[in-house]
Amino acid sequence: MKALLMGSVAFAAMGVASESAQAQSLAFGAGATFPQIVYRQLMDCMYTQAQGSPGRPGPMAKAANCIGFNTSGFGGVMLYAATGSGNGKTVLRTNDKTQIGTPSSSAPAYTSANWNVNSTADYDGVQFVGSDDVVNAADMAAWNTGGANSPQAKFGNMITLPAVVGPVALGFNGKDGTGATLNILPATPAGGSSGLNLSRNALCGIASGHITKWNNPILTALNGGVLGTGNITFVHRTDGSGTTFLFTNALVEQCRYEFGPNNETDSTVVSYAFPWTDRAQSCSSPLVPRGANQVNWPDQFATNQCGTANANPGGGTFANASGSGALVTLVTNTNGAIGYASSDFWLPVRVGGLKTANVQSQWDITASTGQFQPPTPAAAQKAMATAIPQMDATSRPNPLTWSLQGVSPNPVVAGAYPISGFSWIFMYQCYQPHANGNNAYLWFKTWLDFVYGSGAAGIFNENGFAQVPNVWVGEVYTLLNDPANGPQGSGCSGKVGAY
Incomplete structure (x- = not known):
């Protein structure tokens, strides 16, 4: 002093x-x-x-x-x-x-x-x-x-x-791929801004490009009925982003044992493990998906750093932006869009902002709680x-x-938000x-x-x-x-x- x-x-x-x-x-x-x-x-x-x-x-x-x-x-x-x-x-x-x-x-x-x-x-x-x-x-x-x-x-x-x-919260546009309002349940008392629930299987399926439509049966079962129709557009960061690191580091760990239909028209069961590899890895090493601040998203890079095509076998729709603010703007202006940014870019912190989804944690899965965690400060601190x-x-x-x-x-x-x-x-x-x-x-x-x-x-x-x-x-x-x-x-x- x-x-x-x-x-x-x-x-x-x-x-x-x-x-x-x-x-x-x-x-x-x-x-x-x-x-x-x-x-x-x-x-x-x-x-x-x-x-x-x-x-x-x-x-x-x-x-x-x-x-x-x-x-x-x-x-x-x-x-x-x-x-x-x-x-x-x-x-x-x-x-x-x-x-x-x-x-x-x-x-x-x-x-x-x-x-x-x-x-x-x-x-x-x-x-x-x-x-x-x-x-x-x-x-x-x-x-x-x-x-x-x-x-x-x-x-x-x-x-x-x-x-x-x-x-790291998942904000969504509020409209389906056709521009119609999503049929989302009211927010729960747990502190979330919406009633949109994403199980681990659902989130992993969306991020890996296999859950591509708002009327996917997995989403319908989670949310009390059909949410909407048309494409889900997953918006991600293109720049070297620590938010991307936190998001991908969580999904690489959480999605490794998730499986489901290839897409809405192909019932072949495939892995929903996070597939997009680390862009910064040397080509001399086998490229692997891991937590990274920039990854080989299929819409951003036609090929990875080794010249191999970044395949998108599920046919998911992706879009990209540089910076959290630009990402939020793109989600806001794109029908059926969902994307990730820190919680201060969405409701309830950002007045007039977009709502966020509630996500299933490992505790919810193991204990079969039937609950989904909103991206609150207390839930992040618990994590x-x-x-x-x-x-x-x-x-x-x-x-x-x-x-x-x-x-x-x-x-x-219990009560931890799983992407923190x-x-x-x-x-x-x-x-x-x-x-x-x-x-x-x-x-x-x-x-x-x-x-x-x-x-x-x-x-x-x-x-x-x-x-x-x-x-x-x-x-x-x-x-x-x-x-x-x-x-x-x-x-x-x-x-x-x-x-």
Whole structure:
């Protein structure tokens, strides 16, 4: 606390009232679109509202559960460009603000999520990124490659922290393939926005392209009668998306033992296992379906990276969009469409948004509950509470430890929403001071303390998210306070540090 107070005095002395964005800014980040709205509201609550000068959006409303802007009393702003998890990883590795992609324009102005300036001119370096896609072996190889010029040599360890818990919700158009209104039962008291129920078999059949019509008998049996007619159009992301990772990572695990008719006119029983392979895999390895931020959807890639056709034997209809906002727009404007995005893009979080489906969990299947889970914050938190970290002083500094333990692709607990995950903060171990005297890590750490504290719970929940379970928060602070491997620790000796 003494260090924070001393930092605030030094920061105030720098002239926070200056018109220069670089004199006011605390920290800069880019990456995942999944948490962009809740990040913006958490940043605006802790620091000064991102608003004001010509050419920038604003003013923008604060979160209902925030008592006011700049509750830290420190002033300054934090900026976050929602560009996708894949781009976030690139930006972290290069520590180059010019690598930041085009920010999402999907978040409504009242959430202030689009204070993602149209250029990066105001970005005084990059201190952190967001990603829903976990760190993998290829990421670590890239981090450690390059000798004296590698990110490891320049910036120290990559530090990965779970920051947000959220469900990946399945929003639907509300119309069948012909444009007629779907015959959906009323929403149940469980907290969902609709009565559309998808068993595991149904969801796997749709995503694999075998359940192709709204009058499919499997859907009819689940929903008290025929829902409609015409094609189901499944809309997916084309960009490198952590939301796609969470969705595919769940379905690869959950769908492996599901079977059903090839389609509505072919009764041949086939596997409904998730069939679309990882686009990033080397062609020298056998291509397999696995959780990935970009996969070989049949409408996006005629062939996979080995030149083999991406077959669609069930004949399902697929469509694609880049970014969560564009996906939601496409679902909205396409008859019979259903697609995936974080819960803040749909009802009830998004006022006037589309409804979402309820999904069967492993507990519902095993215990024969007859229930289906809506994508609520509480249900997502239950799912991720089943991922319990087991770390020690040796394994904790390794990002792969966090990645391997920080997923729950098939939670087995009552009331858990089965497609849930963490959105992660990736940061550097070593930082250098900025030209304006700003200690960016100090201000970023102050925000992290707010993110993990009890005062932020309401902001998470109103945006359709939940806070990280306490068992993970304990591991976060053990690493952050590690005198050797934590940020600015003794392991930074001789390293340049990220700007």
